[in-house]
Amino acid sequence: MTTHEIRQHFFDFFESKGHKIVPSAPMVVKNDPTLMFTNAGMNQFKDYFLGNNVPKVRRIANSQKCLRVSGKHNDLEEVGVDTYHHTMFEMLGNWSFGDYFKKDAIAWAWELLTEVYKIPKDQLYVTVFEGDDADGVPKDEESIEIWKKFIAEDRIILASKKDNFWEMGETGPCGPCTEIHVDIRPEADRKAISGIELVNNDHPQVVEIWNNVFMQFNRKADGSLEPLPETHVDTGMGLERLAMALQGKTSNYDTDLFQTLIVEMERVSGVKYGVKEETDIALRVIADHVRTIAFSIADGQLPSNTGAGYVIRRILRRAVRYGYQTLNLKEPFLSGLSVVLGKEMGDPYQELLNQKDIIEKVIYEEELSFFRTLEHGIKRMDALMINTKADNKTILNGAAVFELYDTFGFPVDLTSLIARENNLTIDEEAFEIELDKQKTRSRAATAVEAGDWITLIPDAQEEFVGYDNLVARVKIVRYRKVSQKQKTFYQLVFNQTPFYPEGGGQVGDTGFIEHNGEKTIIFDTKKENNLIIHLTEKLPEFPGSDFDAHVNVSKRALTTANHSATHLLHHALRTVLGTHVEQKGSLVNEKNLRFDFSHFSKVTAEELKEIEDIVNREIKAGIALQEHRNVAIEAAEQMGAMALFGEKYGDSVRVIQFGPSLELCGGTHVNNTSQIGLFKLTAESAVAAGIRRIEAITSTTAENLLTEKAEKLDAINSLFKNPKDLKAVVEDMIQKNHAYQKQIEVFQREKGQLVKADLKAKVELINGINYLGEKVNLDAGNIKDILHQLKGEFNNFVAVLGGIEDDKCNLTLIISENIVAEKGLDAGKIIRTLSTHIQGGGGGQAFFATAGGKNANGLDKAIAEFKELVVS
């Protein structure tokens, strides 16, 4: 049974049990501050469990692409080392939201595994929660009783809170779970040692395949539990592991999905899989990681240096590192592999095919960039090793190794490998200490402490009224205190709100709420799990009152104009550049708009002009907004509205239309394009391989900029007496200026040569020393040059020159190296004494020194003293 068939059977089975099959949510999470990636099938349904939203359908099943890089069983550094951990995996799941519970969930799980997938019953074991006194949760007798109908009692294993009690986070919904484990060892082994002994013992062939979570409690901030009003079922079954069991393999990497990738890597590297442990690990790492990277990019998450993008970059670099170090691949190889992946998985996951060019190109550029980092690091590494050997040491300094890693991104295990090849080791302990310090610093900077929600009005659903109103009468439904970095603020939820929460690239509204003359400033509005949250630094005195909510009108108006302009821009880009242009990100605030999109070359000046013209034509045309709220997603697609990759849409969406521009969008928009006033492009640049960025301004901001520019130009024009061709005049002036400067330099040099000839005549031979001491009318730079030249022309040369510039003066000393050595003179020291005569200070090297001061009258004295000192 191929993996694709296994996935399809799962869908068919649960559809027959009345479930709706929904698509996978994007792997990259957009509006949940606690999560960067989807790490379980239930993520997209979180607000159903939290009660923020009510599901339309109570039974759902799907296959969810998930990404895990940390957690109790998953550390990035372990993936690939064994044969059953992954960064990205597909999670098959079925859900009940307040519908069926333990009885049906367990019965169906058993039916699917034993009758559809035909796993022998004597290879299955189940675990059930044993209860926890501290939490006051009893043993899950209910599940045990249900299991007894299907499986021998001795195969039902009690397990502790650690393995069989599931929690969403520190607080929130939680409950006991029951896990199904499969024993895929050969028959002889199974007879020798019972699988019961090996369940939950990290045996690679006695593994958990399906976890059924029964959510029945809510965990509060003080740690106590309360029953949920409705119970839910949340299950998850790893597709890769299931495929291993069903295909009779002992490793996930031996299943069809991964073998395609591994075979390709064997071809590229010339290394066979299954020959050597070390190279096998490398091949597994690469096969695993390329999936994660390609899917992330398809979901709109490009590698970058912060947040989720950084996780992707790290995974990519880990894969490249294994290829580089172990498979001896010194050129990009992952981008090619991503093409093979696209062919293999493009059928169930269309996004891979639709975006194959950009995926390949982005990966390729990232690989090149990492190779540059490696090259740079190797240079530094060489220097470090030379220094270490010079100090007669064999251990590389831990702090230095850390710097190499932290500042220059050079992987530690590569450092370690190169060190070994040079008979050196690294101080791992010191390295770890440095790494820990860095981690502590970062954590302290981002620690967030959230209090319990204080509910004022139970069961209220929040409604957004901000499309039509900028003012509204609101009540606070609940609030909580949040602390971060010694700053405390409050999060408020209203019954209805005119405040637009940050989303779709548009910034959140600001404003205030007012009761009885008391104004409470709302400094930002955000969305968390579909809940609109208003941020304020202080709570109103009477939170239970009615409030008048006022959105900051001018900020909203400017932002709105920018957002509508973004839509026009998007459409214009597709018209001028082609329909390969896809939105890759956008930022819309009251100052400007920024739009990132896929396009493979620089947008030319002509194209930019054309784009700007189209947008401005549409603004002048005064196109009325056609807003369609609560459109079914299918209907919206039929209208031809543009949806974004990696964006999760609900069942019903909002469609924004300005003439030919048609987009799914939740943002705020002008009623008529004429309200945008004016559109002006301000920048075009590259953000990543194949991704360009355009920035623009609109409305009064654009008008002000144009006015300002015109004023500047007028001013310059009048400075040049209003010439016909200002540009030519300025160019000419710049060129002349350059030429004049060159000429001045020539003159100065000539003058210097004259002075030099003069000075040469004044050199006297005293006691075998060629002495010169004079005041000159030259700048310090020229004096320096002349003295160095004279030193080259005279043997045993010793000179001091005093120069006067404006209200300052300077002294310059030079002494031939042999005199320095013979007489033990030090120009630097001498000049410090001399400089007292001119009320200044100075210093330098033994043969050359300079000083500056305020009192030019002291120059003669200083010269005299110097003569005394060196000649006598």
Add this chain to the structure above:
RNA sequence: GGGGAAUUAGCUCAUUUGGUAGAGCGCUUCGCUGGCAGUGAAGAGGUGAACGGUUCGAUCCCGUUAUUCUCCA
């Protein structure tokens, strides 16, 4: 979000208690060769990212900003 680093000639990079800004490649001119490849010589090319501070003096020390790299969360 927090930390570390980088920014020097067209390109790749040197330059250690702050005291004369350099190399390689590329470019220009000239020479050798019938021409090319090659090679020899000379030369041009620098507000040392921007701004401010400390200092007699800053590419170097300090601060701010910008851009880029990098690690951590």
